[in-house]
Amino acid sequence: MSGARFLAFVAVRLFVAGVCVLTAAYAVLNCTPFAFEMFIRPQLFPWVGTFVAWHHLWWAGAYVASLITVLPVIRPRAPVSRRQHAARVLAIVYATAGGAGTLVLVASPLLPRLWNDQKALPVALAAFIPLLWLAAIDHAAAPTSPIPDVRAVAQRRALAAFSLLAAYLWVVHLLRAVLRGADAAVLAWLLTGAWALSLTLVVAACAYATWLLLDAVATAVWQPAPPSAPAVVLLAGATCEFLRRVVLPTLSLESTAAATVSVVAGLTAAAVVSGIARRALPGRGAPAVVGPARRDIAIAVVALAALAAGTWAVLDDLERLDWAFVGQKLSVLLGASAAFAVLFRVARHVPARAWSMRAMVVPPAIALAFFFAVPRAALIAGSWTGQRALEPEMLFDRLAGGEMAFRFMADALLERAATDPGYDQFLRLHSQPRRVAIPDVDLAGPRDRDPRRRPHVFLFVIDSLRHDYLSPYNAEVGFTPSIDAFARDAFVYRNAFTRHGGTQLAGPSLWAGATTMRGVLAPGFDRMNALEKLVVRNGYRMAVNDFTVAPCLRPTTPVTRLEPDVPSVATDFCSNLDALESHLDVTRGDERPVFGYLSPMNVHILNTRRGGQTSLDGDYPGFYAPYASRVRRMDACFGEFIDYLRRRGLYENSIVIVTSDHGDSLGEDQYWGHGTWLFPEVVRVPLIVRVPASWRGALTTDLARVAFTADIAPTLYRLLGHDVREPSPIFGAPLIVDAGEPLADRRRRSFLLTSSYGDAYAVLRRNGRLLYITDLVEWREFAYQLSPHTGGAVPMPIDADLRHASRALIRAGVSEVAGYYSAAATPAAAATARRDRGVSDDVKTQQ
Amino acid sequence: MGSRAVMRSQILLPLAVLAFCGAVLPVRLPAPVALASPEMCGTDGDAPPPALTRQQLEECSALDPSDVELLADLAAAYESDGAVARAEEVYRRAVVAAPDDGELRLRLGRLLLRRGKVEEAARQAAAGLEVQPNRRALLDVLRDAEPRP
Numbered sequence: 001m002s003g004a005r006f007l008a009f010v011a012v013r014l015f016v017a018g019v020c021v022l023t024a025a026y027a028v029l030n031c032t033p034f035a036f037e038m039f040i041r042p043q044l045f046p047w048v049g050t051f052v053a054w055h056h057l058w059w060a061g062a063y064v065a066s067l068i069t070v071l072p073v074i075r076p077r078a079p080v081s082r083r084q085h086a087a088r089v090l091a092i093v094y095a096t097a098g099g100a101g102t103l104v105l106v107a108s109p110l111l112p113r114l115w116n117d118q119k120a121l122p123v124a125l126a127a128f129i130p131l132l133w134l135a136a137i138d139h140a141a142a143p144t145s146p147i148p149d150v151r152a153v154a155q156r157r158a159l160a161a162f163s164l165l166a167a168y169l170w171v172v173h174l175l176r177a178v179l180r181g182a183d184a185a186v187l188a189w190l191l192t193g194a195w196a197l198s199l200t201l202v203v204a205a206c207a208y209a210t211w212l213l214l215d216a217v218a219t220a221v222w223q224p225a226p227p228s229a230p231a232v233v234l235l236a237g238a239t240c241e242f243l244r245r246v247v248l249p250t251l252s253l254e255s256t257a258a259a260t261v262s263v264v265a266g267l268t269a270a271a272v273v274s275g276i277a278r279r280a281l282p283g284r285g286a287p288a289v290v291g292p293a294r295r296d297i298a299i300a301v302v303a304l305a306a307l308a309a310g311t312w313a314v315l316d317d318l319e320r321l322d323w324a325f326v327g328q329k330l331s332v333l334l335g336a337s338a339a340f341a342v343l344f345r346v347a348r349h350v351p352a353r354a355w356s357m358r359a360m361v362v363p364p365a366i367a368l369a370f371f372f373a374v375p376r377a378a379l380i381a382g383s384w385t386g387q388r389a390l391e392p393e394m395l396f397d398r399l400a401g402g403e404m405a406f407r408f409m410a411d412a413l414l415e416r417a418a419t420d421p422g423y424d425q426f427l428r429l430h431s432q433p434r435r436v437a438i439p440d441v442d443l444a445g446p447r448d449r450d451p452r453r454r455p456h457v458f459l460f461v462i463d464s465l466r467h468d469y470l471s472p473y474n475a476e477v478g479f480t481p482s483i484d485a486f487a488r489d490a491f492v493y494r495n496a497f498t499r500h501g502g503t504q505l506a507g508p509s510l511w512a513g514a515t516t517m518r519g520v521l522a523p524g525f526d527r528m529n530a531l532e533k534l535v536v537r538n539g540y541r542m543a544v545n546d547f548t549v550a551p552c553l554r555p556t557t558p559v560t561r562l563e564p565d566v567p568s569v570a571t572d573f574c575s576n577l578d579a580l581e582s583h584l585d586v587t588r589g590d591e592r593p594v595f596g597y598l599s600p601m602n603v604h605i606l607n608t609r610r611g612g613q614t615s616l617d618g619d620y621p622g623f624y625a626p627y628a629s630r631v632r633r634m635d636a637c638f639g640e641f642i643d644y645l646r647r648r649g650l651y652e653n654s655i656v657i658v659t660s661d662h663g664d665s666l667g668e669d670q671y672w673g674h675g676t677w678l679f680p681e682v683v684r685v686p687l688i689v690r691v692p693a694s695w696r697g698a699l700t701t702d703l704a705r706v707a708f709t710a711d712i713a714p715t716l717y718r719l720l721g722h723d724v725r726e727p728s729p730i731f732g733a734p735l736i737v738d739a740g741e742p743l744a745d746r747r748r749r750s751f752l753l754t755s756s757y758g759d760a761y762a763v764l765r766r767n768g769r770l771l772y773i774t775d776l777v778e779w780r781e782f783a784y785q786l787s788p789h790t791g792g793a794v795p796m797p798i799d800a801d802l803r804h805a806s807r808a809l810i811r812a813g814v815s816e817v818a819g820y821y822s823a824a825a826t827p828a829a830a831a832t833a834r835r836d837r838g839v840s841d842d843v844k845t846q847q
Numbered sequence: 848m849g850s851r852a853v854m855r856s857q858i859l860l861p862l863a864v865l866a867f868c869g870a871v872l873p874v875r876l877p878a879p880v881a882l883a884s885p886e887m888c889g890t891d892g893d894a895p896p897p898a899l900t901r902q903q904l905e906e907c908s909a910l911d912p913s914d915v916e917l918l919a920d921l922a923a924a925y926e927s928d929g930a931v932a933r934a935e936e937v938y939r940r941a942v943v944a945a946p947d948d949g950e951l952r953l954r955l956g957r958l959l960l961r962r963g964k965v966e967e968a969a970r971q972a973a974a975g976l977e978v979q980p981n982r983r984a985l986l987d988v989l990r991d992a993e994p995r996p
Contacts, residue, residue, distance in 0.1 A: 206868050213861035220854055355853055360860045368871070379877050392876040415873040491980075494947060700981040704947030739981040747916060747950070766916065767948075785913065789947050 006280055012065045013276060016134070019062040020127050022051060027114060027124035028261060034252040034518065036116035038504060038757065043567075055111040063102045066134060067095060073141045087140030094133050121257055128268045135268070138275030155355055158211050159363065160347040165340050166204035169405060170197050172308040176315075177403035184399055188390060191378045192399040195392075198374045199400075199409040201367035209364060210234065232274045240266030242333065250324040250676060250758055250777055252431060293349040300346045304339060311335040315404060320672040321609045324758065324777055328404040336405075371413070393797060402670045411779065423807055427776055430814050431759040436519040436821040441528040443513055443714055443731070444537065445723025453721040454538055455692060456654040458580075458596040458645075459531075459712070461510060461546075462573065462634065463503060464604045464674060465660035467496070467686040468791050469623065469631045476622060479632040482639025483658065483688070490656075490690035491736065493707040495768040495788035498662045498685050501678045502756030506661035506709065507548035507599070513713030515730040515752065515817050525552045530713040531595075532557055538720055540595040543583050545576045548599065562598075569607070573600035574637035581644050602630045605664060605673035624666045655719060658688045659709055676758025676777045680784050680793035683753055683762065683771070685709060689736065691719060700739045704788055706746050706768035711735045728820045752813025763809040770796075772806035901928065908937075915945040919954065926958065934958060942971075949979035956988040965992040 026048065029035040043049050051058065073084075073091040114120060174196050178189065211230045218229035244262035253261070311331060318327040375392040382390035389395060400406040471477040472487035473494065499515045500506040508516045513530040526532060532553055535542055542559040544550045547568040553559055562579040563571070576598045584594065601607055608626040615625035616633060638658070645651040663682045665671035674682045687707055691699065710732035714724045718734040726733060726744075733744040746767065753762040759776035771793070773782040781803065783796040796802075899907065904921040908914065918941035925934035938955040945951060952975030959968035969992035975985045 202868075202872075206865065209861040209864040209868070213858065213865065216854065216857035216861065220858065355857055357856060357860060361864065364864050364868070368868070372874070375876050396876070413873055415875045697981065700979060700983075702949055702982075703978040703980075704945075704949060740983045766914065767945075769913070769915075769945075789945070 009069055009279065010276060012069050013134070013272070016062045016066045017131055017272060019058050020131050023055065023059070023111065024124045024127035024261075024265070026052060026111060027120050027127060028248075028253065029251065030114050030116050030120035031124065031257060032251050032253045033116055034504075034757065037521075040116075052111045052114075056106045056109040059105055060102050063098055063130075066098075066130065070094060070134070070137055073137055083140050087137050090133065090137045090140060094130075094137065098130060098133075121260075124261060125264055128264050131268050131272050135271035135275035138279050139271075142275070142278035154215050155212060155359055156350045156353050157344070157347045158208055158215075159359055160350045161340060161344040162204045162208040162211070163363070164343045164347070165207075165336065166197075166200040168304060168308075168339050168343070169204075169336060170200045172311065173403050173405040176312055177400060177406070181399055181402055187381060187385070188395060188399060191374070191381060191390065191395060194370075194374045195378070195396050196400045196403075196406050198367070198371040199406055199413060202371045202413055203409050205364035205367040207234075209360075212360065228274065228277060232270045235273055236266040236270035238266075238333065238337075239269040242330070246329055247326050250326060252758065293346075296346050296349065300342050303342045307335060307338055307342070319670065320613060320667075321605060322672070324675050325404065325407075329408050332405045332408055391797065394795065397795075398669070404670070407670075420807070423774075423811065424776060426811060427761055427774065427814065428759055430818050431518070431776075436517065436522075438520060438522070438524040438527050439727075439821075441512075441514075441530070441727055441731075442533065443530045443717050443722075443725055443727075444533075445725050448721055448723070453719065454540075454593045455720075456594045456596070456650055457540070457716060458594075458654060458656045459598075460573075460638075460656075460658050461507075461597070461599045461709075462603065462658070462660045463599055463601045464662065464664040465631070465686060466627075466663045466666070466681060467684050468681075469628060470686050470688075472688060473686060473791055479620065479628060480635040482635045482642065486638070486642060486656070486658070486690065487688050489693070490688050491701050491703060493687040493689070493703055493735065494791075495704055496659070496685050496687035496707040496709070497683050497751075497753065497764060497768065498660075498709050499751070500754055500756045501662055501676075501682050501760070502674055503548055503599075503661050505754065505756040507546070510661065510709045510712055511549045513710055513717075513732045514728075515710060515754075517754070517817055517821060518756075520821070521549065521552065523552070525549070526554050529553070531597075531716070534713070534717055534720065534722075535595045539592055541587075541590065541592045542595045542597065543580055544597045545571055545579070546597055546599045547571075550597075558592075569601055569604070571600045571602075573598065573602050573634045576600050577637050577641045581641065584648070584650075599661070600634075602634055603627050603664070609672075627664075627666060652692050652694065654690075654692070655716070656690045657712060658686060659712070660685045661709065676755050676760050677775060678753055678755055678760050678762040678771075678773050679782070680771055680786055683764075684786075684791070687712075689715070691736070695719075698739055699736050700741070700743075701736045702743050704767075705743065706751070706764065707735055708732055708751070728816075730817050730820050750809045750813065752810060752817065754814075754817075761810050761814065763806050763813060765806070765809070772798075772802070772810070774807065774810060901925070912940070913944055915941045915948060915951065918944065919951060922954070931958065931962060935962065946974075947978050949975040949982065949985065952978075953982075953984055953988065956985070956992075960988060960991055965994075968992045 026040075029039055039045070039048075070091040073087050074095065110123065114123060174193055177192070177196070184192075211234070214230035214233045218233075240262045243265055244258055248258040248262065314331045314335075315328055318331060322328050375396075378390055378392045378395055382395075389398070396410065401410060467473040469477060469480070470487075471480045471484040472492045498506045499509050504521065505516050505518070508521045508525065511531045512520075512525075512528045514528065520528075529549070529552070534540075536557055540558075542553075542557065543562055544553075544559055545562040545564075545566075550559070550561065560583055562576060562583060566572075566575070580596050580598065587594075608624070608630065613626050616629035618629070619625055620628035642651065642656075645654055645656075662674055663684050664674050665677070665679060665681050668679065668681055671677060671679065687709065711734065712732070714726075714732045715735045717724045718737060724734055735743075737743060751764045753764055753771075755761070755777075760773065762771055762773040764771055768788055769786050771782075771784045771786055773784075775781065781798060783798050783802060783806070784793045785796050786793050899920070901921070901924040904917060904924055908917040908921050911917065918937055922934045922937035922941065925931070925937060935955070935958055938951060938958060941951050942948070942955060952971045956968045956971035956975065959965070959971060969989055972985045972988040972992065976982065976989070979985060
């Protein structure tokens with residue numbers, strides 16, 4: 001095939017592969033309830049909806065384009081061999097069967113009808129079939145040519161290539177870490193550099209041994225083997241393992257399905273790439289051309305410099321909007337693969353020598369010895385200098401671990417958490433989404449203390465708002481004067497947390513006044529929706545802008561949806577408040593008190609990341625400006641709303657609460673957003689509660705006691721004059737009680753926190769001063785000392801006792817939550833759940 | 848080496864290297880020898896904490912000076928034994944570790960009242976009321992600290 005024709009061939013095949021892979025990816029997202037609820041149902045990315053809606057045409061286009069590439073096989077110009085005849089048969093079958101399938105798809109599009117059910121996985125696997133078939137055609141139709149016996153140079157060439165790759169990765173990524181990294185002493189950076197070098201050497205050594213093993217096995221089988229055999233097998237293995245261990249666990253895909261998808265994807269990648277490569281082989285008799293070494297080296301240097309710059313740029317771009325670091329890890333892997341291809345080509349100039357046992361054993365031995373020595377050297381340095389920050393776990397995580405390439409390598413080479421299969425399995429089992437039986441819960445006790453209390457209630461749950469970006473929590477903040485003024489007259493809870501690290505569970509938890517689990521936000525949630533019941537019981541009317549729980553409100557609940565046509569990701573606090581004010585004005589004659597609930601997304605990572613990550617109005621030294629500027633804007637609008645309430649004479653008859661469903665990572669240890677993790681900056685929230693001034697003298701609270709957003713519902717019950725029940729320890733408790741009443745003692749209690757999106761759990765202990773996290777997505781554990789007084793968080797080393805005690809508490813907490821929802825599975829509840837599933841099926845067909 | 852022997856070594860040696868790597872990896876990073884953890888002292892968890900002797904409390908709080916629950920228990924133990932000066936000192940340490948803990952301010956305030964340090968007791972009660980507004984017990988301390996006519 002000529003150069004131009006081959007490029008066109010590759011372009012078409014890339015298009016076909018793109019359509020097939022996107023189809024498979026969409027189907028995989030439908031396989032898991034978590035990904036379906038998180039990405040598909042709320043239509044988080046509009047382009048996905050467009051692709052799905054026009055999928056039948058995309059598929060037809062890909063089929064026609066692929067036909068162009070197989071037509072020369074169907075109609076060969078020259079006499080064909082037996083293999084090429086077989087290729088022709090395959091191509092004819094592909095053309096006919098593929099054509100029939102495409103016609104069916106155009107007539108009855110499949111993807112828009114795909115749902116979170118048993119059809120999704122077969123569709124995902126079937127999407128790979130066209131690629132595998134085309135690869136089979138390519139292999140059968142590829143010209144045969146004499147395969148040079150390159151065994152004599154393979155070992156030296158591989159050793160040179162992998163050594164250079166290790167050097168390249170170390171230099172490029174260490175430089176990036178140094179330029180972006182934290183301030184640290186020279187000794188710290190020297191140890192970090194040595195650690196990073198040891199990681200790359202071990203990875204390169206393992207890859208070198210694997211390459212030689214595959215090459216030797218291929219030679220023994222084929223004699224001689226194609227030089228690309230090791231690369232193809234490595235591609236299959238890397239694709240399979242990357243999907244199985246890095247990508248699919250973040251979507252909570254069940255392990256058998258994940259393994260199946262991974263294996264099929266890996267085989268497909270290897271088959272497609274090797275098939276296309278074989279079509280590009282020179283014809284029979286054409287010798288391989290090797291140019292001068294200097295020219296190759298010059299080209300390699302330029303290529304590697306461009307590759308390094310490109311990798312940096314892509315990592316910078318992905319950093320602030322990535323899902324569990326999948327994109328960044330993929331970028332590192334692709335960058336390293338491309339670098340290896342360049343270096344392997346250059347390494348062909350290495351003089352050939354006979355196979356050497358020493359060259360096989362010595363380099364890996366040196367790499368491993370260095371790898372074991374460096375952490376011990378760091379430990380000795382730490383004890384000599386007295387600096388705990390030089391101890392390996394702290395040092396390597398803080399400096400080297402901030403660079404994705406080294407973190408990726410460390411994840412593979414280090415055992416982060418002490419292995420405990422029973423504990424891991426227990427947590428993973430409870431992470432699986434399930435249909436829970438939602439109990440019928442009433443938080444109101446039998447006695448109403450003061451049924452006359454019916455103030456307006458305004459509950460503002462600002463998605464991803466951090467407490468340390470508000471002046472009542474951080475004296476360095478000067479851009480929230482309105483909230484500052486509001487807080488002087490309010491209860492500011494300095495030790496407030498969410499029970500869940502993401503909206504999907506944090507929202508229902510707030511409405512229910514309890515810890516929730518996956519599967520709770522489903523038809524039937526109204527049975528434990530405490531806030532909705534409070535509204536109905538007390539004759540309130542609701543004015544709501546919310547996309548998480550509001551869709552589950554009963555049809556009979558009096559609700560006005562504010563700005564219903566604005567997509568979830570675009571909800572704006574200022575606009576919401578304007579709509580709320582308009583609603584209050586228009587309904588001035590309605591004597592019922594208002595329950596206003598807003599959950600805007602102004603500072604969600606999707607919005608602070610858009611627009612080139614720019615600030616709305618200048619710099620904010622010490623803060624992340626795109627985020628801080630949006631907080632300032634919201635603060636101004638909030639101040640205007642408070643002024644509005646005062647003008648209307650509503651302020652002294654209103655309860656106003658400002659909080660968030662969870663916080664957000666803004667670059668701490670290179671984490672951005674609130675994915676699957678439960679770090680302090682994600683689980684801490686602001687919680688400011690203002691009650692009418694005339695009430696304050698008769699109430700008491702404890703502003704330093706650990707508090708949760710799940711306490712808001714019980715608090716409102718108490719403030720509105722109800723006794724409050726605690727059906728189970730998983731429920732919240734009132735934060736504010738009558739003066740003279742005792743508050744529930746939480747000093748010695750531990751509290752389970754869970755991720756909404758992944759297998760991560762945490763326990764909050766010692767009145768919110770110790771946070772211990774088990775993260776099974778990253779296979780790591782973390783511990784932090786928290787200071788409610790300063791809002792700070794200091795990483796703690798984890799010793800065996802701390803690990804043992806904290807894991808026991810996490811285990812107990814998970815059992816308690818799961819036990820509560822399981823205990824509610826009475827026969828009557830199961831019948832109700834079946835009825836609910838009937839409702840959900842109706843919802844499905846409406847789409 | 849004959850060609851078959853070479854082929855065998857070309858397969859077995861890399862396999863041996865990979866097997867060795869598989870056996871030793873992943874590794875745990877070495878950690879410093881930890882001090883015995885106050886986990887043994889059991890200050891939290893849903894079960895009631897074990898009743899520790901004063902000496903055990905002293906050892907436990909020395910292991911983890913930041914555990915204010917231990918400090919509070921230790922101070923209470925000193926109070927029970929009549930060692931009020933030591934109790935005051937431990938309560939003060941606890942208050943420094945957790946200045947926002949109204950319960951500690953209350954206990955320290957009551958102790959100071961008993962020791963006749965009324966102005967200081969009033970200050971502690973006032974600080975406690977900053978975080979536990981209208982708490983009856985703190986108001987009582989404040990009232991009792993007022994000079995009598």
